[in-house]
Every structure is written in C-alpha cells, then in structure tokens.
Amino acid sequence: xxxxxxxxxxxxxxxxIVIGDEILSGRTRDSNMHYLAGELTKAxxxxxxxxxxxxxxxxxxxAVRALSLTNTHVFTSGGIGxxxxxITADCIAEAFGVPIDIRQDARExxxxxxxxxxxxxxxxxxxxARIPDGAQLIENPVSAAPGFILENVHVxxxxxxxxxxxxxxxxxxxxxxxPLMSQTLRIQRGEGDIAGPLGELAARYPDLSIGSxxxxxxxxxxxxxxxxxxxxxxxxAAMAELGTFFxx
Amino acid sequence: xxxxxxxxxxxxxxxxIVIGDEILSGRTRDSNMHYLAGELTKAxxxxxxxxxxxxxxxxxxxAVRALSLTNTHVFTSGGIGxxxxxITADCIAEAFGVPIDIRQDARExxxxxxxxxxxxxxxxxxxxARIPDGAQLIENPVSAAPGFILENVHVxxxxxxxxxxxxxxxxxxxxxxxPLMSQTLRIQRGEGDIAGPLGELAARYPDLSIGSxxxxxxxxxxxxxxxxxxxxxxxxAAMAELGTFFxx
Numbered sequence: 001x002x003x004x005x006x007x008x009x010x011x012x013x014x015x016x017i018v019i020g021d022e023i024l025s026g027r028t029r030d031s032n033m034h035y036l037a038g039e040l041t042k043a044x045x046x047x048x049x050x051x052x053x054x055x056x057x058x059x060x061x062x063a064v065r066a067l068s069l070t071n072t073h074v075f076t077s078g079g080i081g082x083x084x085x086x087i088t089a090d091c092i093a094e095a096f097g098v099p100i101d102i103r104q105d106a107r108e109x110x111x112x113x114x115x116x117x118x119x120x121x122x123x124x125x126x127x128x129a130r131i132p133d134g135a136q137l138i139e140n141p142v143s144a145a146p147g148f149i150l151e152n153v154h155v156x157x158x159x160x161x162x163x164x165x166x167x168x169x170x171x172x173x174x175x176x177x178x179p180l181m182s183q184t185l186r187i188q189r190g191e192g193d194i195a196g197p198l199g200e201l202a203a204r205y206p207d208l209s210i211g212s213x214x215x216x217x218x219x220x221x222x223x224x225x226x227x228x229x230x231x232x233x234x235x236x237a238a239m240a241e242l243g244t245f246f247x248x
Numbered sequence: 249x250x251x252x253x254x255x256x257x258x259x260x261x262x263x264x265i266v267i268g269d270e271i272l273s274g275r276t277r278d279s280n281m282h283y284l285a286g287e288l289t290k291a292x293x294x295x296x297x298x299x300x301x302x303x304x305x306x307x308x309x310x311a312v313r314a315l316s317l318t319n320t321h322v323f324t325s326g327g328i329g330x331x332x333x334x335i336t337a338d339c340i341a342e343a344f345g346v347p348i349d350i351r352q353d354a355r356e357x358x359x360x361x362x363x364x365x366x367x368x369x370x371x372x373x374x375x376x377a378r379i380p381d382g383a384q385l386i387e388n389p390v391s392a393a394p395g396f397i398l399e400n401v402h403v404x405x406x407x408x409x410x411x412x413x414x415x416x417x418x419x420x421x422x423x424x425x426x427p428l429m430s431q432t433l434r435i436q437r438g439e440g441d442i443a444g445p446l447g448e449l450a451a452r453y454p455d456l457s458i459g460s461x462x463x464x465x466x467x468x469x470x471x472x473x474x475x476x477x478x479x480x481x482x483x484x485a486a487m488a489e490l491g492t493f494f495x496x
Binding site: 021022023024025026027028029030033034035036037038039040041047048049050051052053054055059081082083084085114119120122123124125127159190191192193194195196198199202203209210211212213214226228 | 269270271272273274275276277278281282283284285286287288289295296297298299300301302303307329330331332333362367368370371372373375407438439440441442443444446447450451457458459460461462474476
C-alpha cells in the first residue's frame, strides 16, 4: 500500500545506511534509524530502505552505489571519527570515484575547536578533516568534526546527539513531498476479526496506506488501525467507514 | 577488521530482513534486530547485514533472494499476521519458486488455539496457515500462528515476544562458530589521543577486531576499547599491550 501511496504522491524517496560492527554485534543499539525515520515522515520524504552494515570497505561502497542510484536522498550514520575503523569518508570517495584529502576549511574547524580546549590537533584528529573532492560540509555544533554531502549522499556521525544536529541542519534544505495525513482507530477485537473488513476497505481505497498494528494488554487482544494518505478528505472518508464496521 | 576476523574463524554468517512500513515510517521502533544480533554473537554466528524494508512484494522477494545466496542463514521479522498487509509468506514462496497453500498441521495448530478461547477460525486467521511447500514449521508458544524455515531462510513474527520465542527455538539447532572472546578497556582520553596507538595495535593483530566506542560524560571525553577474537590468548596479549599505552 505504501507502494501505491508513493506512486500517487510522487514524494522524494530516501534510504539510510547505518555503518558499524558494534551495531551488528549487538553491543550497541542503534537509535539513529528510528529518529531519522520520524523526521523524514514529518518532512514528506518516504524512507524506503535501511541497511545496517559492517565497518567493511567493500560493503560500504556497494551499499552507497546501489542506494544512491535508486533514491532521491541517501543518509549514512557512523564511521567518520578519528580511529582506524572510521573508513566511511574514504569509502564514499571511492563509491563516486573522486579523490579525498584533508580540506583546509574542515581543518580550520577542527583547529579552532581543539584550540579552545587546549587539545592537540594530531594526525588521528586530522583524519576527520578528510573530505572527498566536491563535497559540501555539514556543520557539527557538538564536536566540530563535520559531516558532508557528496552527490545525493549525506554523510553523518553515529553519535546520536551529533547525528540529530546534522539531520536538523540538512533536512530544511530538502524539498519534501506532501506530508501524510494520518488517523488512528483503536479497535478492541482480535486482528483476525478485523482483517476481513479491513482488506475490503484497503481495496476500495488504493490511494491510502492502511496498516494494522496488533497489541495485547492483560490477555485482551486489539489493534491500532492507522490510515495514512496525502488527501485528508480521503483519510476521513475511509476512517468513517471503518468506524461503521466496528461500532464500540 | 570484522572481515579479517571472519575469514580467520570461518564462522557461519547471517543476514536479517526486518519487514514493515511501520518501522520505516518511524511509527514503531524495531527491537528485534538488536535482540537477534546479541543472540547470534553469543552463538558464534556473524551477523553481516540487516535490511529494513517495506510491506512491498518486489522489495521482499529481492532482499530474500540476494541475502539467502550470500549468507549461511537469513532471518526475517514481520508480515506473517492475518491482515491484507501480511505478505511475507507468499513472498518467500515466490522468492524460491515454490507453491504456497493452507497446510493441515498449521491449520490444526490454529484451530486448537482458537478453540481454547472460543474464537472463530475465519478466513483471515486461516491465512496464517499458508505455508510454502517444503517448509518446516517454527513453533509459536505465544499465539500459535507458526513461523517456518524454507531453505536457509527463517521466517518469524514481528511481535517481539513471539520473535524472541521463535529465535530461542531455532538457534540451538544451528551449528555456531567459535564464540568470540571479548575484553573492554575504558580509557579516559579523547578518541583522538587513543587513535594513533590503537591503529598500530590493530595492524599488529590483524586476527582481532579492535573497536573504539567514544563517550562523553559531563564534558569528559573517553572511549571504551573493545578487543574481540577467537583466541583468548591473543585477546589477552593485545589487551595487555593496550594497557601499557595508557597507564591509569
């Protein structure tokens, strides 16, 4: 149904790449995906796919190439720090076949930041000034080391506070689609009772996304039915019909 | 580094596919990925990639085909309920080119379950007995509707309690690799101070996975350095060297 919906509204699409062994080993629980998903939905941009991959150059390059070709925007999270396992910037450069080196404006951002705390800007920290040719910097108000935008790929930090600040600085520049109207009806019936009428409703409203999200509270089964669409009037009409199926 | 590690231990590999519009819209925060990642690590199975995709047949079929070819095991989460947007079972059948229909043993599981609560086993609930030909059922101790295993793909429910019960029933049957030994050292220095020596250490221990996970507490910067490997003695040796770099 999201398919149909997307075709109808022709919203911009997005994909996300979450990079880091610590996510796949279960050591760290990613929170950036859920945050970005909510922000994109508010902006009317359809998040179509998320890939979580390892700190592995060939995996990163392949994911960037595949997803940047098929989506309006790509967002990456993780791997832009100073340590040996931070290889995202170099992989982005490789994916687009452009050179990468320490860039003066990025170096100055780091120099100013570390000067304030009397910290040495050593070789490791300088790696965070490596930016692929032709990229545009993304400000990092938390710890200075910038993200960057190359082609349609937005390269951002994995640390949630920094990631969120970077999303806040890039999202307003994007042209969003029509934000979705959404209404929810809580129905205290087993999903199996709801499914029949709901399927017929979905068939009559192909332009709407109708989802059923079951819950169980103290042994009582129910489901939250969420109807989303670009046209508020259509959502209202479908929601009204749904209400007649299951009068409280 | 995970690469090197994986090549050395030749552990079985796994990929996960999280299916559901509600995850990508940000409405629901997935918890199954983090749970499975931890369980696989304990079992010595390397989770290489996770894809989160929509309730869209072509996206599901493509992901199942791609990941089942390149991994020892594939796990899916979501889309096996009774509603019109639960299309995972049909997509798995399509991915492997086998027929799918209501299966008698699955039907009996549902019939017994709903008989206990005096609930009608209607057409919608019967959809949950649709199992691809040749699949093996996965028990669902919570709400009866079974998951299934076809080829190397384990199809499980999205509801976290059911997903976890299904993981518990399938994991013990799998031959795991050597579980990783892991040690962590908390170093109260900026990651940029740690990065140099850490890179040299990683270069001297190509068989180990050495990760740096920075934190900031009350303005104080530090990092947890995690060293993982199949050989405990090697992890001990690297950790001892690391300690000499940064005496407290």
